[in-house]
Amino acid sequence: MRLEQVLARWARTSAAARRAPASAPSPSQSPVAGRWTNEYGSVADITVDGDRIRGTYTTAVAGGTAPEPLAGPISGFVRGDVVAFSVLWPPYMHSITSWVGQVVDVDGEPQLKTLWHLIVDIPDADEPSGLWATVHTGSDTFR
Numbered sequence: 809m810r811l812e813q814v815l816a817r818w819a820r821t822s823a824a825a826r827r828a829p830a831s832a833p834s835p836s837q838s839p840v841a842g843r844w845t846n847e848y849g850s851v852a853d854i855t856v857d858g859d860r861i862r863g864t865y866t867t868a869v870a871g872g873t874a875p876e877p878l879a880g881p882i883s884g885f886v887r888g889d890v891v892a893f894s895v896l897w898p899p900y901m902h903s904i905t906s907w908v909g910q911v912v913d914v915d916g917e918p919q920l921k922t923l924w925h926l927i928v929d930i931p932d933a934d935e936p937s938g939l940w941a942t943v944h945t946g947s948d949t950f951r
Contacts, residue, residue, distance in 0.1 A: 882894070902928060907923070922948045
């Protein structure tokens with residue numbers, strides 16, 4: 809199914825919700841704000857300002873010959889407990905990772921369950937045959 813079809817279907821089914829505006833939590837109450845650590849020990853420090861988020865993502869692994877973990881700025885959006893954010897990695901990596909997910913309650917513990925895509929730039933000459941091999945995908949659970 810195409811994105812546009814999903815959006816049209818969702819817009820129709822949520823028409824009633826649009827008539828009654830939901831009160832947005834204040835930034836300090838946003839369930840997305842705070843320090844989140846995934847199952848590998850990587851940390852997303854997220855601040856919320858309205859429907860925008862920013863922060864820093866620090867991996868739990870060192871990159872190549874770098875003695876310290878990789879880190880990059882977070883930029884994204886939040887709507888209630890639904891979030892989408894991207895991390896711009898250091899320039900020498902030629903890559904960006906984006907996460908989408910939702911904060912859920914698991915046995916009384918808030919968890920941020922996400923799917924991610926990492927794209928790595930390749931030389932233009934390699935794009936016709938290798939473009940989609942540069943997109944990596946997976947999931948993370950942050951606590």
